[in-house]
Amino acid sequence: MTVNPSGWRPTAPANEQVETQTVTGNRALQLEEPLLFERGRLDQTGVDLPDAKVSGKRLKGLERNRYIGLPGLSEPEMVRHYTRLSRQNYAIDLGLFPLGSCTMKHNPRLNEKVARMPGFADVHPLQPQETVQGALQVISELASWLLALTGMHAVAMSPKAGAHGELCGLLCIRSALEARGDAREVVLVPESAHGTNPATAAFAGYRVESIPANKAGRVDLEALKARLGADVAAVMITNPNTCGLFEPDMIAISEAVHAAGAFVYCDGANFNAIVGRVRPGDLGIDAMHINLHKTFSTPHGGGGPGSGPVVLSEALAPFGPLPFVAKMADGSFKLVAEENADEEHPDAFGRMTAFHGQMGMFTRALAYILSHGADGLRQVAEDAVLNANYVLRSLADVLDAPFAGSGPCMHEAIFSDKGFAEGLSTIDLAKALIDEGFHPMTMYFPLVVHGAMLVEPTETESKAALDQFIAAMRSIAGRAKAGDQSLKAAPIYAPRRRLDETLAARKPVLVYREPEQAQAAE
């Protein structure tokens, strides 16, 4: 007698779907978890603290006398609550995220170990500088690596995420223009750009205009040249672009922009495609943010924290924000901040955040960079590009790939929903992917491709993982083109079916209300 007479394997689909009700609402390991406010009690706590007598004489009559409404849990209940919640999340530790533009790569655990070394974790940002030389050295070392890899002149380490870095870059540009008495009003942004680009340009006080793409999915150089003029402050380019294609005219673009007296801002979200093989500085850019939580493996954490250091050209370096770390002649490190700005960095545009930046992400990124080294990082880009091309060529016969005919892609491949049967579109393919055990790819971005599906596997996916993804994609694409309307019911195996986002926006419920309160409100 064989142990597995049905021949079922973990990689095969389930044999049958059985609808059963359980008393608890649970399904074996799929455990429903109520809200903290439905579980905890106001008099429950999971921390042992001594009681302290407080005389109110130094509280200026402001002692709190109402309940806050914060239920507590004992430690066993707390651990169970969050562990159950965690199990309703997909994550890189579980499987592939083909998310174009996000670079969801493996998050090494060495990074976590290093970040938690007490000399990094338990150090206050305002300690006297002689007591934090090691921390300052980490920032300086990471900065050196970023400069070497990008071929740029200076780096602002303090921005807290990519969008914050974009703002930093644009404010450097704006300051440089104002310093030469040439304030300009417009920033040009490709239609294919990530939403943070125009949002940031508006935040920085600019009017945004679009640059069209040509049929090959690249920036239309002639159209750009025609638009450049005395009112254009900067052009924001993503390279490789959001269709996963390298901009072959990048040097010509930079030259044209500089000739018109403007600056080139490069969105570095796609640096994973070229790290160690191309230095953006050699392409003539003036500023580029780097997402440490993309290219340099710091964990995404469900939505941050990230880190967005910005490399700057020689022209923009004087305007970089405070504070930054300077290496002194005697080998020690100094934080240059407002108080030494006048002598050392008088043209800084200002400060972007309290304290010095995302130190916890610096230690993680530096551990990753040291682990890979120059040779490893070059291999990262090569494997990332190879993986994406492998996916592209393995799907180009079943899914419309608008640029597949014109050459290789870089680290991500773009498909459209052209050819899907009536009533079915990208979202249906994406939700069906969930049932196959994958996170959907980036959808409906960039806007320049209809029903865009942007797939970025990254270099940390094995060939076997890619083959399984490709098989699932081929199956679902086939169903979509054949008009299999059952796709509209997907996902059916996830902890939740499709959620009503219209209802959520029409009647926003953003905090918990006790049932009596909720009823009264209606």
Place this chain on the structure above:
Amino acid sequence: MRYLPLSDTDRSQMLQAVGAKSIDDLFVDVPKAARLDGLVEGLPLHASELAVERHMSALSKKNMVAGDVPFFLGCGAYRHHVPASVDHIIQRGEFLTSYTPYQPEIAQGTLQMLFEFQTQVARLFGCDIANSSMYDGSTACWEAILMAGRVTRREKAILSSGLHPHYVSVCNTMAKFTGDTLETSVPTLSAETDAEQLIAAIDDQTSAVVVQYPDILGRITDLAPIAEAAHAKGALLIAVVTEPVALGLIKSPGEMGADIVVGEGQSIGVGLQFGGPYVGLFACNEKFVRQMPGRLAGETVDAEGKRGFVLTLSTREQHIRREKATSNICTSSVLCALAFTAHLTLLGEKGLRQLASLNHARACEAADRLAAIPGVEVVNDGFFNEFTVKIPVEARSAAHTMVEKGVLAGVSLGRLYPNAPELESGLVIAVTETVTDEDIDALEAALKEVVR
């Protein structure tokens, strides 16, 4: 290399499958002038985990660790004890390595957690609603000012002199580019805050008054009269809380009339980490919801009628509204929000109150001991866990001297306000539950020495 699963066999098979002779064929679009034929020069090659750990450990040992010495620094970052289970929860792979919850069906863990976080923040701050985090307190403060500008359609904000100088610096920087006018001033070394001056300064051009609670010198002030004065002129009160543990013991800004309450969540669940990553808290009156920045988790139902959570009201945000977005924020600080919410859940109402009481009691103890030193004056008549002392010598160099005695004694006002000589005798001392009697003894002894 340990993070790269592809073998050389895989690579050649895959190159063949894509019709490329070598990997260089896939980089054809890169102009020759920009191609690096070899490795970037001057950089080391890959290293083992052992070697990297050794290198980083050596760097970490060049820092004075807060937990190893008597430690009294605050001013926007506080050392509290974080229970061991919190750090384990944030290292669960399904939280640590998950993505922004744009696909809610497989992100209910993150979304429900954020809904709970939003509820906790709103209640703690005494507001109707809160978002799912900002980068930190300083950027949350600026976003609040921008939001007040959108709501009131005015361009002038008044910042209290008690607002953290880094926060003021961030706001001044951003206002330079948006054209907003900010009225700012430097604090005085006195028990009184600038509440009266603020009230007098509010006019019908004011969009908001921004008040930190407790302030940079640790002083606490009743926000209700300021709120009233602001509302009388059609302006908003923005309260800034850099030490949320305080709200376990003192009234919330929301219940005193603040319209927007922002803050720094670092002191609950998130360690010092030399300044980041931290977590910005943002709460407000629900009538302003469509003007809020940042992501919002909202309740809804799925196709089977089961309760679930989604990111909602996304039409405010960059990926939908692009240049018309309320903010350009994308990635925020969700993992730190998890640390905050997990720690606060462990504390609960009862534990938070106990923790806050303990902090205040320790701070009172320390203040009494230091006040007894001849020449040392405690400036505050009110505080939570942080107060300012005035000493007869320059506080900044005194702080350095005390480092040599192995005591991290506090943050000198000279460090925070290098251009304000009238503040150079001020030293801000934070005392949390992690401070022992021996620590206070050591601080007392060190301070006695430097003021002699």
